[in-house]
Amino acid sequence: MSQWGIADLPLHEGHVPEYLLRRMKHLGSLIARYIVDVYGPSELLKRLSDPLWFQAFNNVIGMDWDSSGSTTIVHYVLKNTFPPSSLRDFGLAVLGGKGRDALGVKQEALLLDGVLDARSIVDTSRFSARLDSIALQDGYTLYIHGLYVSEKGGVLVVQQGMNVEERVARRYHIYMVKPGVFNVKSDPHSGVASHKVNPALNLLDEESDYTRRAIVEILESTPTGSLVEQVHVVNRLLKGLPSLESYVHGGSIHDKDTVRNRVAKCPIYYRPVRDVNRIEVVAERIKKLAPREFSELLLIPGLGPESLRAIALVADLIYGYTPSFRDPTTHPMDPFLYAFAHGGKDGVPYRVKPREIDKTIEFFTGVLNDLKTGSMEKEILLRNLAKFVGRVKKGI
Structure with a gap:
């Protein structure tokens, strides 16, 4: 079982002032520890798997309400609270991060051995990265990759x-109850939040089921030389040139108008394949490994976005298996309301007030201390407040 979500965020520059970052870490840590102590590690993962809740958490601790830096701040606040070595103590560990830190998952996963199978965590990391960079091609290049691991085995990626062209960042959430168990047979997206919707090559969508099967079958049954020729035919069609078929039969089912109409539906997908020779190398490797499922195909080393797009184009333009172009966004969700808790770093909806954050920190510190001693006074207060806020939100 998997849950997915996506959020678009404008690229912001600048940094968080030290006085504010210190408070963000403290408050974020207290809120996260409260959820883990009261509801368990799996509940925190479940909440973070929702892009709206993730962004609301970011807003409450004082970060810009719509910044691409939200992902970085929330990740490192939580990694500071639950480092890779904390799985045995807290039941939760955070791995990976931005840039070079994203490449450190394999090494950090070794610290989980003895509690969880490190290999399955690494495989989950790799598979998730390939889902959002190869199977889904939406014009975004991954640069942050973080894992949130529960002692019960659940993994949130x-x-x-x-x-870069549109100056926006997109965040992907993948929640797997069982790491190492991969399935791409049905649409994995749920709770998708985004302000930008554009056509994409979406081989994860349910409507791409026949295309996924066709891709695996084509790679299995088509001789490599024939497959390369088919990619050349696809390129001629996309360039508006007559195919060899038109010379033999006096025409082609793919006339220029038909191809032009297709290109307009999804420009990021309907474009010529640049390196056709690369397809030959990848196809030979795939034949040797003989993947039976699309999920197995995605894990084959050397298979990149261009190679998979090329095979998808063959399945589409030659065999008639058109993939889904649905952007995995379901509806825009705006967690701006939560930015009113302490304001935002950029002054929206108002400048952050450090003393107000300190008061919240003091309150949650008391809540956690009371939980340790068995007192439920502040806990009951929080639950009553949550019910009140729920009623207020319904009236907005």
């Missing part, structure tokens, strides 16, 4: 991609 939060990664972020950048679209």
Whole structure:
């Protein structure tokens, strides 16, 4: 069982002042520890798997309400609270991060051995990265990759991609109850939040089921030389040139108008394949490994976005298996309301007031201390407040 979500965020520059970062870490740590202590590690993962809740958490601790830096701040606040070595003590560990830190998952996963199977965590990390960079091609390049691991085996992967041209970042959430068990047979997206919706090559969508099967079958049954020729035919069609078929039969089912109409539906997908020779190398490797499922295909070393797109184009333009172009966004969700808790670093909806954050920190510190001693006074207060806020939100 998997839950997915996506959020688009504008690229912001600048840094968080030290006085504010210190408070963000403290408050974020207290809130996260409270949820873990009261509801368990799996509940925190479940909440973070929702892009709206993730962003609301970011807003409450004082970060810009719509910044691409939200992912970085939340990740490192939680990693500071639950480092890779903390799984045995807290039942939760955070791995990976931004840039080089994203490459450290394999090494950090070794610290989980003895509690969880490190290999399955690494495989989950790798598979998730390939889902959002190869199977889903939406114009974003991944640069943040973080894992949130529960002692019960659940893994939440939060990664972020950048679209430099549009100056926005997109965040992907993947929650797997059982790490190492991969399935791409049905649409894995739920709770998708985004302000930008554009056509994408979406081989994860339910409508791409026949295309996924066709891709695996084509790679299995088509001789490599024939497959390369088919990619050349696809390129001619996309360039508006007559195919060899038109010379033999006096015409082609893929006339220029038909191809032009297809290109307009999803420009990021309907474009010529640049390196056709690369397809030959990848196809030979795939034949040797003989994947039976699309999920197995994604894990084959050397298979990149361009190679998979090329095979998808063959399945589409030659065999008629058109993939889904649905952007995995379901509806825009705006957690701006939560920014009113302490304000935002950028002054929206108002400048952060450090003393107000300190008061919240003091309150949650008391809540956690009371939990240790068995007192439920502040806990009951929080629950009553939550019910009140729920009624207020319904009236907004």
